[in-house]
Amino acid sequence: MSDGLLFRDDAYLAETTATVVAVTERGGIVTDRTVFYGTSGGQPGDTGVMRRADGSEIRIAATICGETKDEIVHLPDANQPLPTLGETLSLSIDWDRRLKLMRMHTACHLLTVVCPFPITGAAVGEEESRVDFDIPDASYDKESVTARLMELVAADHPVFTRWITDDDLATNPGLVKSKNVRPPVGTGLIRLVGIGTNGAVDTQPCGGTHVRSTGEVGPLHIGKIEKKGRENRRFRIRFGPLPG
Numbered sequence: 001m002s003d004g005l006l007f008r009d010d011a012y013l014a015e016t017t018a019t020v021v022a023v024t025e026r027g028g029i030v031t032d033r034t035v036f037y038g039t040s041g042g043q044p045g046d047t048g049v050m051r052r053a054d055g056s057e058i059r060i061a062a063t064i065c066g067e068t069k070d071e072i073v074h075l076p077d078a079n080q081p082l083p084t085l086g087e088t089l090s091l092s093i094d095w096d097r098r099l100k101l102m103r104m105h106t107a108c109h110l111l112t113v114v115c116p117f118p119i120t121g122a123a124v125g126e127e128e129s130r131v132d133f134d135i136p137d138a139s140y141d142k143e144s145v146t147a148r149l150m151e152l153v154a155a156d157h158p159v160f161t162r163w164i165t166d167d168d169l170a171t172n173p174g175l176v177k178s179k180n181v182r183p184p185v186g187t188g189l190i191r192l193v194g195i196g197t198n199g200a201v202d203t204q205p206c207g208g209t210h211v212r213s214t215g216e217v218g219p220l221h222i223g224k225i226e227k228k229g230r231e232n233r234r235f236r237i238r239f240g241p242l243p244g
Contacts, residue, residue, distance in 0.1 A: 004033035005072060008161070008191065011102055011209035014095045020083045027082055028073035029058070030066065035093055038065040038072045042122040043105055043208040048093040050074065052083065069207060070187075098209065100126040100239075103217045106159060106210040107149070107237050109195060110217070113202045114148045115140060118179035120232055124208070128223065129237045134179060136231050142222040145235065146242045149220060156215035157196040163189045169205065177204050 006013050018031035029050065039045035045063030052058070059077040066073045076082070083089060105124045111131050112119060121132035169175060169190050193210055195201040211217060221242035226234040 003070070004031075005070065006033055006035050007037050007209050008207070011098075012212075014098070015090065015092045017088060017090050020085055020087045020089065023082055023085070024073060026075075028064075028066075028075050029060075029083060030071065030073055031089065031091070034072050034074070035091055036060065036063040036072055036074055037093075037098070037209055038063045038069070040065055040069055041206060041208050042108075043101060043124040046093045046098055048091065050083070051090040051092070053088065056081070058083065058089075097126060099211075102209045102211050103239075104129045104237065105206075105208045106195075106214065107217050107220050109193065109202055109204070109206070109210070110149055110152045110214065111145070111235060111237060112177050112204070113152065113195070114145055115235065119177050120179050121234075127239060130234055131237070132228060132232060132234045134231050135233045140225070140233070142225060142242065145225075146221040149222070149237075152201065153214050153217045153220070156213050157201050158213050159210050160194050160199075160212075161210075162192050162194065164192055165189060175204055 006016055013035050016033060016035050018033045020029060021032050022030040036046040036048060048060050050058040050060060058080045060074045061077040062075045064073050064075065065071060101124055108122055108124060108129055108131050115133050115135060117133040117135045119131060120134055123130050166188055190205050191207055192203055193206040194203045219241045220237055220239050222235055223238040224236040228234050
């Protein structure tokens with residue numbers, strides 16, 4: 001599916017040119033296309049810059065979704081100039097930050113493979129992410145989960161996206177791993193993220209950005225497992241090897 005949200009088809013696209021189509025009452029900038037991901041699904045929105053024809057910059061401090069997830073609103077830093085309608089801008093995301101988020105988001109998917117239980121919450125961060133599960137099995141510990149995660153990373157499985165219809169999802173409800181949040185339906189299409197050949201390792205609905213293969217995630221470990229309820233456990237993922 002191709003549209004103005006360029007990150008959906010190519011998460012590695014860090015720059016593009018775009019035309020301003022709206023400026024909101026609060027100073028948010030909407031363009032006809034963008035490489036900026038808007039905060040959604042536990043993944044923070046991108047930061048970066050918009051460059052004008054005269055070389056001046058508009059620093060973007062945050063990116064959010066508008067009335068729907070198909071509308072991206074870029075929020076400038078304080079005291080930044082605003083562009084005019086119809087103005088052409090050069091958009092650039094903070095690539096180093098985005099790549100960390102892509103690696104982390106992919107790691108979160110891998111964790112749901114290692115811990116195949118209903119997800120009750122998740123948040124992706126640059127240095128640490130968390131996934132909460134309803135998990136009745138107390139045998140899952142930092143060491144064993146880390147070892148299994150690193151096996152999936154070392155296998156360098158491909159990561160890809162594809163689209164299915166609302167009806168396809170309705171006939172395959174097991175694709176949804178979240179206990180409380182359902183993917184948005186009504187547009188006719190649902191974006192899936194697959195890991196492994198033909199999605200054999202994992203396939204689930206997701207609108208976020210991910211690396212192209214699990215090997216790009218790099219070394220990571222479970223830093224902490226917290227008890228949040230009788231069966232609810234919070235797993236914290238951190239970059240780097242498990243401390244000795």
